[in-house]
Amino acid sequence: MRSHHAPRTRRGFEVFGATLLVAAALLALGGCGQRSGSGATQTAAKVNKGEITVHQINFILQQQRGLRPEQADAAGRQVLERLIDQELAVQKANSMDLDRDPRVMQALEAARREVMARAYAEKVGEGAAKPTAEEVGRYYAEKPELFSQRRIYSLQDVAVQATPEQVQALREQLGKAASPAEVLDYLRSAGLRFGVSQVVRAAEQIPLPLLATISKMKDGQATLITSPQGAQIVLLAGSRLEPVTEEQARPAIEQFLLNDRKRQLVEADRKAMRAAAKIEYMGSFAQGAPAAPAGEGGAPAEGAALQPQPAPALAPAAAPATPPPAAAPAAPVSPDDVARGLGVRR
Helix, strand or coil: CCCCHHHHHHHHHHHHHHHHHHHHHHHHCCCCCCCCCCCCCEEEECCCCCCHHHHHHHHHHHCCCCCCHHHHHHHHHHHHHHHHHHHHHHHHHHHCCHHHCCCHHHHHHHHHHHHHHHHHHHHHHHHCCCCCCHHHHHHHHHCCCCCCEEEEEEEEEEEEEEHHHHHHHHHHHHHCCCCHHHHHHHHHHCCCCCEEEEEEEHEEEHHHHHHHHCCCCCCCCEEEEEEECCCEEEEEEEECCCCCCCHHHHHHHHHHHHHHHHHHHHHHHHHHHHHCCCCCHHHHHHHCCCCCCCCCCCCCCEEEEEEEEEECCCCCCCCCCCCCEEEECCCCCCCCHHHHHHHCCC
16 A cells, blocks of 8 residues: 655655765765774764764864864854754664665765765875976966956846757847847847846856957957857956956966866876776667767867857947946955866866
8 A cells, every 4th residue: 555655755765865975975084983982083972872073073174165263163063063963863764774775775875986986086186296387377378368368247148049040040130230239129029038147257257168259359249159948149248457467366377287187187097997997888788889978079078068159249238237346456366266267167
């Protein structure tokens, strides 16, 4: 007989599954000492027969960027309360034998594999050499749109749902339009669905393939980008120069180049392992050759889908309704900013 409480049970399992997934990662990397019996870690709280260690708390605090020393005590207490709730949930799950549920076992194994794979990548990446001053200077000179000629852009983004044929017609119409208003009028008359948004972005907040086009545009010009849903029209409503010196950009460039070298080391090691390994595809996966990895003749790498196609100049657009916020003339660029501008996932 089917239980009427099945949906609630599934929701409960999802909650416990997520809790157990996090717990597995903490146990793998946090070095919980409650099973070791050693005095290497201090106990922060006892929860029934379980323990929460200071080592677990410190591990979580280390993941919080920008945490000031004076905030550490309060943050640590908050983390401890969350770990107590988590410990209670894990104990309850164990009492319900959820650790024997096939789906829970699969989730725990997936978490363990993810932690181990990440640890492997970090270990291999330790062999990357720190960029030299000359390499930093060369990168700075090669990317003027990010640094010496860095600009703050006021952009109007028009996302259009259209078929390939409609996109081609839109491209032709864009070449004839004398103003952005005419483009919008055409979209309405053609019955195309579209949305308009206005954003202010610094150069490092724009994916590099798109920035390469926008940095060469003048105010009032537009570019058309094809997308799976149709097209995207990016109009440069205005911009202002906010350069960054090499000294200010040095930490961000060093971090990006170092991360990129780590990525290359891991990728080279992965290729070597695949070349040396005996990999046999079974069942339905044996049909046909496996797809090549992104960037190696298979699916395009991240950011590759953005292939901007410059459109003819439009008449200057009206000034934004909300003026862009003033940026500090000499604001340093963070490594995350550079990574976002380069379309890199951190």
